[in-house]
Amino acid sequence: MAAFDIKTLPNSLNGQVALVTGASRGIGRAIAIKLAELGANVVVNYNGSAAAAAEVVAAIKALGNGAQAVAIQADVSSVADADRLVAETVKAFGRLDVLVNNAGVFRGGLTDQLPLDDYHKLVGINIHGVYYTTRAAIPAIADGGAIINISSGASKIAIPGFPNAAYMATKGFVDSFTRGVAAELSPRKIRVNTVSPGATMSDMMAATSEQVMEQIVQMSFFKRLGTPEDIAEAVAFLAVPRSGAWFTGQNLHSSGGVTFAL
Ligand code: NAP
Numbered sequence: 669m670a671a672f673d674i675k676t677l678p679n680s681l682n683g684q685v686a687l688v689t690g691a692s693r694g695i696g697r698a699i700a701i702k703l704a705e706l707g708a709n710v711v712v713n714y715n716g717s718a719a720a721a722a723e724v725v726a727a728i729k730a731l732g733n734g735a736q737a738v739a740i741q742a743d744v745s746s747v748a749d750a751d752r753l754v755a756e757t758v759k760a761f762g763r764l765d766v767l768v769n770n771a772g773v774f775r776g777g778l779t780d781q782l783p784l785d786d787y788h789k790l791v792g793i794n795i796h797g798v799y800y801t802t803r804a805a806i807p808a809i810a811d812g813g814a815i816i817n818i819s820s821g822a823s824k825i826a827i828p829g830f831p832n833a834a835y836m837a838t839k840g841f842v843d844s845f846t847r848g849v850a851a852e853l854s855p856r857k858i859r860v861n862t863v864s865p866g867a868t869m870s871d872m873m874a875a876t877s878e879q880v881m882e883q884i885v886q887m888s889f890f891k892r893l894g895t896p897e898d899i900a901e902a903v904a905f906l907a908v909p910r911s912g913a914w915f916t917g918q919n920l921h922s923s924g925g926v927t928f929a930l
Contacts, residue, residue: 677910682707684813685761686907687754689744689801690771692717694870695818697724698896699768702904704728704735708766711757712739715771736761744771744797754804765813766907767805769798769842772818774872776832787834794838802849811856814907815849817842818899819864819919821927830880839864843919850917859916863902866923868894889925898922 678684681703691700692714701724704710710728714721721739728737738760742753757764772794775786798817805815822832823839843862850860867873867884873893876884885891902922906912921927 674910674913677913679908679910680707681766681908684708684765685711685757685763686766686768687711687713687757687764687805688768688770689713689742689753689797690715691724692721692739694872695865695868695896695899696768696770698900699770699903700724700737701727701731702897702900703766703768703907704731704737705733706904706908707733707735708907709736709761711753711760712737713742713744713753713771714739715741715743744769744801745792747800750797750800751804753801754808758808763810764805764808765810767801767809767813767815768818768903768907769801769815770818771797772838772872774832774835774875776830776835776875778831779833782834790834790838794835795841798842798845802845806849806853809858811858812909813858814909814912815846815853815858815860816903816906817846817860817862818903819843819846819862821864821866821921821923823864824927827880827883830876830883846919847917854916859906859912861906861912861915861917862919863899863906864919864921864923864927865899866894866921866926868896868899870896884926887926888923892924894922894924 686708690696691712742749819842820839
């Protein structure tokens with residue numbers, strides 16, 4: 669067997685192309701900028717927030733390190749849009765090395781009271797969106813590339829007084845899907861991992877009551893919420909060939925110890 673020397677692997681994303689879904693706001697925005705800082709050309713996917721996505725593209729170009737970015741509108745819960753998103757990525761930059769399935773929505777409520785429309789949104793974006801985009805990306809992604817799926821500590825943790833069983837279950841799908849695809853793509857040396865954020869400051873947290881927010885803060889070893897930049901660092905670690913080399917099928921909890929605390 670050929671000797672393996674980790675030092676020969678790239679320690680940056682120079683020359684690589686990353687597609688980040690849901691990159692117009694919050695965690696996805698921070699991931700897109702971080703991957704560009706590491707040298708990647710980045711596709712900033714968005715669904716409704718065109719102006720915010722354009723601002724992320726401008727922020728990447730302003731880094732001044734040569735990283736390029738384009739914004740591409742696509743609703744990942746549509747098979748046709750997911751297919752087009754990957755095709756337009758390859759058309760824009762000629763290749764695809766890193767896919768980050770970040771787009772997601774939160775809808776909370778008691779199971780017998782959650783409107784079915786909300787349930788269908790959760791399943792459509794958090795499950796079908798991840799599946800459709802991955803399915804479209806598999807033939808396109810370069811051997812040796814990386815897929816990083818954004819799950820949530822919520823796939824493991826139920827908090828009394830904060831009912832969100834359907835959301836939790838969609839993230840359980842992400843955890844299992846990651847392991848399955850990691851096995852499938854191992855012959856091509858494509859690393860497939862999950863990053864599970866703890867509660868993170870973004871628009872998604874806006875609907876959370878102060879009481880639950882405080883409960884969540886107290887669960888963290890460091891007594892604070894995560895920032896989108898905290899999560900982006902974990903994604904970058906897995907995306908970069910050298911730091912991520914020996915990780916596949918793993919679930920990296922970026923949560924200030926919340927999951928470990930249970
Ligand atoms: P956010 O601030 O609400 O941003 C959500 C992003 O997803 C936006 O860019 C939005 O784009 C995009 N999006 C929504 N529906 C989409 C669709 N159908 N197609 C394409 N893009 C779509 O949320 P966030 O907090 O950054 O969450 C990002 C990910 O982290 C999600 O998967 C979430 O479940 C996960 N997460 C978040 C937390 C937290 O506490 N914030 C904790 C654990 C896990 P547009 O605005 O353009 O529509």
